[in-house]
Amino acid sequence: MSVPFDEQTRTRAAEIISRYPADRSRSALLPLLHLVQSEEGYVSPAGVEFCAEVLGINKAQVGAVATFYTMYKRRPTGDYLVSVCTNTMCDVLGGQKVFDTLSELLEVGHDQTTADGTITLEHAECLAACDYGPVMTVNYDFFDKVDPDVATGIVEELRAGKQPMPTRGARLCTLKEMSLQLAGFADPREGAVADGPAGDATLRGLRLAQEHGIAVRDFDPNTPIRSKDAGDKPAPPTTRPAAATGTTAPDVKAPDGKSPQIRTAETRSPDAATPVPDAPGTTSPVDGTPPAPDDAKAAEAAGVASNKSASDAKPAGDDGGARQANLEGSKEAEAEK
Numbered sequence: 001m002s003v004p005f006d007e008q009t010r011t012r013a014a015e016i017i018s019r020y021p022a023d024r025s026r027s028a029l030l031p032l033l034h035l036v037q038s039e040e041g042y043v044s045p046a047g048v049e050f051c052a053e054v055l056g057i058n059k060a061q062v063g064a065v066a067t068f069y070t071m072y073k074r075r076p077t078g079d080y081l082v083s084v085c086t087n088t089m090c091d092v093l094g095g096q097k098v099f100d101t102l103s104e105l106l107e108v109g110h111d112q113t114t115a116d117g118t119i120t121l122e123h124a125e126c127l128a129a130c131d132y133g134p135v136m137t138v139n140y141d142f143f144d145k146v147d148p149d150v151a152t153g154i155v156e157e158l159r160a161g162k163q164p165m166p167t168r169g170a171r172l173c174t175l176k177e178m179s180l181q182l183a184g185f186a187d188p189r190e191g192a193v194a195d196g197p198a199g200d201a202t203l204r205g206l207r208l209a210q211e212h213g214i215a216v217r218d219f220d221p222n223t224p225i226r227s228k229d230a231g232d233k234p235a236p237p238t239t240r241p242a243a244a245t246g247t248t249a250p251d252v253k254a255p256d257g258k259s260p261q262i263r264t265a266e267t268r269s270p271d272a273a274t275p276v277p278d279a280p281g282t283t284s285p286v287d288g289t290p291p292a293p294d295d296a297k298a299a300e301a302a303g304v305a306s307n308k309s310a311s312d313a314k315p316a317g318d319d320g321g322a323r324q325a326n327l328e329g330s331k332e333a334e335a336e337k
Helices: 005-016 022-040 045-055 057-066 088-092 094-104 150-157 173-184 200-210 260-268 291-307 320-336
Strands: 080-085 119-122 136-138 142-143
Touching: 005 022, 022 045, 022 057, 022 173, 045 057, 045 119, 057 119, 080 088, 080 094, 088 136, 094 119, 094 150, 119 150, 136 150, 200 291
Parallel strands: 080 119
Antiparallel strands: 080 136, 136 142
8 A cells, every 4th residue: 555645745755766876766765764754753654664665675674774763763753852962071061960950841751752742852872062062952953061051941942932043053943844854855944054153162173274374285265166067077096006014904805816715814814924915016825736645644644743742651642452551551550459
């Protein structure tokens, strides 16, 4: 049966799939999951079936991806997903206190939604903004250097139907609207993406470079990047010989003449005498003619002859007759006692 998504969703799904080569359409799965989440607020079983249908794969393959990434929600989620970083840096700076305060205020725990369906609260392992910690995001837009009071004020505004301005980045939107943008469709609101300045910590390196006159040689930031259609030709490929590393990594392709046995031995036990197959000017050993049976027997006999005696002066590996003689001698000695 066809999954009940409207024609607009199907048109958008076709547009997403068209962005990828015909034989790589499965690569469209990630944005398609965001697309179905923009319709229902989470990836429902119907959404999984829809993705499987339009890509021609089975639901287990879709589910394996949808359950791997935390951005795909597996249960209905509120209009605003409030994520509080409680990882090491933010935790030291008070992130856990922020989460506990909001949890008590909203009467929900991790990955739970308020009764009115407005806010879903979650722990976040890391929001990649340690220099702004403690941080929280609302639908992935940042609120920096928050404390329990600041976080409470933000959440109260959301509950009142307002949309507080993030510290940096575009203005807030609902989770469904954000999911549509993550699927690859632009924010239709006038000037929405122009809001919000970049953070001071983010710009610190640039400002230091400007203060000390450091710049990339021959780089003009005002020069627009030209497309291939404008006549640009790709730079010629540059190649350089591989340097000898003194070891053979497992991912280095060995010469075709090497047997699997030699390749395995060199990978497991490389030493100074082991040739590096990718080093310039080196040659690698190849299998020769297998030894004749007589040669093998002679080598085995030489090995046995060179074997040192055991500590009790008996040849290592006594034969059955010697063992029997030893046993009888022990019995006679015991009888004499």
